[in-house]
Amino acid sequence: MKSRSGSRAASASVPSRSDRGRRSVWASLLDRPLWNDFWFTPSPAHTLAMMRILGGAMLFYTHAVWTLDLPSFLGPDAWISTELSREMNQANAPGAWSLFWYVDSPGLLWAIHIAALVIFAMLAAGLFTRTVSILAWLLTLSYCHRLQGALYGLDQVNALLATYLMIGPSGAVWSIDSLRAARREPELAGNLQARTSVGATIAVRLVQVHMCVIYFFGGISKLKGTDWWDGSALWMALSNYEYQSLDLTWLIRFPAFIALLTHVTVIWETFYCVLVWPRASRWIMLSMALLVHGGIAVAMGMPTFGLAMIIGNLAFVPAPVMRGVVEYVVRRSKEMRFGKSAAGSSLPAAASKLARCGTPG
Amino acid sequence: MSAESVERWGIGRLGRLAASSLLLLHIFAMFLSPFHFNTIPPGGNPAPDAELVMPWLRPYINFMFLNHGYAFFAPNPPAANHLMRASLDTGDDRPPTAITFPDRALHRPRLMYHRHFMLTEFLHGAYPDPLPDEPDAESRARHAEALANYFRIRASFENHLRVAYGVPAASITRVEHRMIPYDVLLRERPSLTDPRSYSDLDDVPVSPMGSGGTSQ
Numbered sequence: 021m022k023s024r025s026g027s028r029a030a031s032a033s034v035p036s037r038s039d040r041g042r043r044s045v046w047a048s049l050l051d052r053p054l055w056n057d058f059w060f061t062p063s064p065a066h067t068l069a070m071m072r073i074l075g076g077a078m079l080f081y082t083h084a085v086w087t088l089d090l091p092s093f094l095g096p097d098a099w100i101s102t103e104l105s106r107e108m109n110q111a112n113a114p115g116a117w118s119l120f121w122y123v124d125s126p127g128l129l130w131a132i133h134i135a136a137l138v139i140f141a142m143l144a145a146g147l148f149t150r151t152v153s154i155l156a157w158l159l160t161l162s163y164c165h166r167l168q169g170a171l172y173g174l175d176q177v178n179a180l181l182a183t184y185l186m187i188g189p190s191g192a193v194w195s196i197d198s199l200r201a202a203r204r205e206p207e208l209a210g211n212l213q214a215r216t217s218v219g220a221t222i223a224v225r226l227v228q229v230h231m232c233v234i235y236f237f238g239g240i241s242k243l244k245g246t247d248w249w250d251g252s253a254l255w256m257a258l259s260n261y262e263y264q265s266l267d268l269t270w271l272i273r274f275p276a277f278i279a280l281l282t283h284v285t286v287i288w289e290t291f292y293c294v295l296v297w298p299r300a301s302r303w304i305m306l307s308m309a310l311l312v313h314g315g316i317a318v319a320m321g322m323p324t325f326g327l328a329m330i331i332g333n334l335a336f337v338p339a340p341v342m343r344g345v346v347e348y349v350v351r352r353s354k355e356m357r358f359g360k361s362a363a364g365s366s367l368p369a370a371a372s373k374l375a376r377c378g379t380p381g
Numbered sequence: 382m383s384a385e386s387v388e389r390w391g392i393g394r395l396g397r398l399a400a401s402s403l404l405l406l407h408i409f410a411m412f413l414s415p416f417h418f419n420t421i422p423p424g425g426n427p428a429p430d431a432e433l434v435m436p437w438l439r440p441y442i443n444f445m446f447l448n449h450g451y452a453f454f455a456p457n458p459p460a461a462n463h464l465m466r467a468s469l470d471t472g473d474d475r476p477p478t479a480i481t482f483p484d485r486a487l488h489r490p491r492l493m494y495h496r497h498f499m500l501t502e503f504l505h506g507a508y509p510d511p512l513p514d515e516p517d518a519e520s521r522a523r524h525a526e527a528l529a530n531y532f533r534i535r536a537s538f539e540n541h542l543r544v545a546y547g548v549p550a551a552s553i554t555r556v557e558h559r560m561i562p563y564d565v566l567l568r569e570r571p572s573l574t575d576p577r578s579y580s581d582l583d584d585v586p587v588s589p590m591g592s593g594g595t596s597q
Contacts, residue, residue: 050394059404060390060397085492097544099500101537113448115440164446169503169534170496173453179446218391222400230411237415237451245456256458256560261573262483262498265491272567324492 059225062216064339065192068223069146070346072153072190074331075181076144079156082178082324083136083163090133093170096124100169108168118165119158136163143185146195153186177328180230188223194346213343220339227335232293234332239290248286251279257320265321285312296336309333410438411447418450424510461559462498463505466581467542470550478546481556504538505555507531508584528585535584555582 086093096102102121109116123129136159142152160182164175191197193213202209247253255278258268271278288308295301310330317326334342387393392400417435420428427435442448470477480487483497509527512520535553542551559578561571571577 056390062391099541104537113443115443169500172499176449234451241452241455247457262462
């Protein structure tokens with residue numbers, strides 16, 4: 021690959037041959053288009069903003085539920101006492117840290133919890149987004165490290181979202197921050213929607229890569245078991261009373277169908293990390309994600325986990341498509357409310373925009 | 382080139398070098414944790430290559446809450462779930478009150494039910510596997526340590542029950558709810574909550590010599 025920086029340096033001074041060679045190697049490495057295009061091509065923030073709205077709402081709801089029995093989970097005499105939580109983390113997870121390990125007073129615990137809920141609500145609404153996204157991340161980790169034993173996949177995805185929402189400008193659009201910015205400088209109002217940033221790309225890419233890691237290991241872990249091979253795994257899940265929220269045991273009459281769904285699930289999960297990138301197969305992978313996680317949400321008693329995984333999958337919806345879909349929905353709802361005739365682009369137009377988008381996010 | 386690359390990639394070469402290094406570190410950590418988890422055979426140790434770098438990245442992985450295997454319903458979905466029955470003794474003539482955790486009617490919304498379900502599975506998961514027939518000193522010591530850890534968790538649960546329900550004594554029994562086999566379900570169509578599918582599990586107390594106890 022020809023070095024772009026090499027030619028500029030040559031015109032400024034006369035470096036030695038070896039200097040030129042070294043610079044050329046470094047320049048060639050640092051200017052690799054594949055890596056740099058993937059991570060550093062500035063993109064609009066619409067995908068990240070949608071993930072902020074939905075992820076922030078999920079963080080708010082997940083933590084609001086603790087309010088119903090806060091002392092039982094986070095108080096000094098909780099199921100896992102504060103002292104035991106700290107000791108277990110020190111023994112098994114050095115490096116973990118929680119603010120709640122240092123809170124003994126019930127009043128302080130409630131104050132921190134209510135402040136946390138306000139912060140999660142502000143994140144969802146996009147108010148002082150940059151600051152609250154960092155606070156939301158710290159608080160999410162603090163809850164997770166304090167709540168050993170009560171956690172499951174939902175908390176892993178919540179922490180993932182909180183981490184990456186903090187990295188990018190998730191409040192750049194569809195936020196109170198952007199409304200305030202537009203009010204302060206009306207001439208910038210149109211530019212806000214079109215503004216691109218590297219931070220948005222990095223944040224969305226990290227969610228994408230992390231989702232691929234989750235599915236890949238989820239898939240290959242299943243390949244070690246016999247139930248995912250003999251086709252009975254889905255039946256085991258559907259007939260599990262403690263998980264069950266919708267009785268689908270009537271499916272016992274269709275063993276071949278259950279086996280087929282089992283095999284499709286594990287194949288989809290294992291190969292998601294490859295097939296979600298090409299445009300041709302991306303929408304099959306995302307549709308499958310919607311079906312699988314929608315099924316988990318409805319039938320397996322984990323609506324929050326199912327929804328959180330769907331929010332994670334939104335990272336693969338390109339920003340122009342996300343913007344097009346939201347604008348279409350807003351326009352349609354206005355038309356329904358005020359009876360105006362349709363104008364401008366349509367949902368099919370947004371969908372065709374998707375087909376042209378080579379770079380997700 | 383710098384201006385050109387800034388225009389194309391938003392940040393200059395030095396910025397991209399720094400960002401790329403951090404990204405590589407984070408992605409490696411993100412990958413390492415489930416990889417490490419998957420290399421551990423039942424009752425064994427992680428593969429040497431996974432263990433090689435883990436000590437360096439463990440604090441970061443733990444702090445960032447990346448320490449997961451992502452083995453959802455893997456390698457197989459559970460063949461049994463684990464609940465617990467709490468017995469609350471008021472210390473007077475009244476018989477102890479029994480509460481089962483989790484309870485769909487008691488623990489609402491569904492997320493709260495699931496939190497209690499995870500707690501009871503966590504308690505059961507802390508109970509060590511039975512020792513082999515002729516255990517060596519090391520496995521006997523490991524087993525005793527795991528059992529002591531289980532009893533600390535159980536003691537914390539029981540203390541919580543005493544405080545939460547304002548009773549002088551509370552005790553916990555682990556309850557196993559086994560899945561009804563496919564052929565039985567097809568033939569007899571029993572309820573998923575058929576009483577025959579539940580059984581209590583015993584806890585073997587810790588002895589100074591270690592323990593060779595098993596759960597049912």
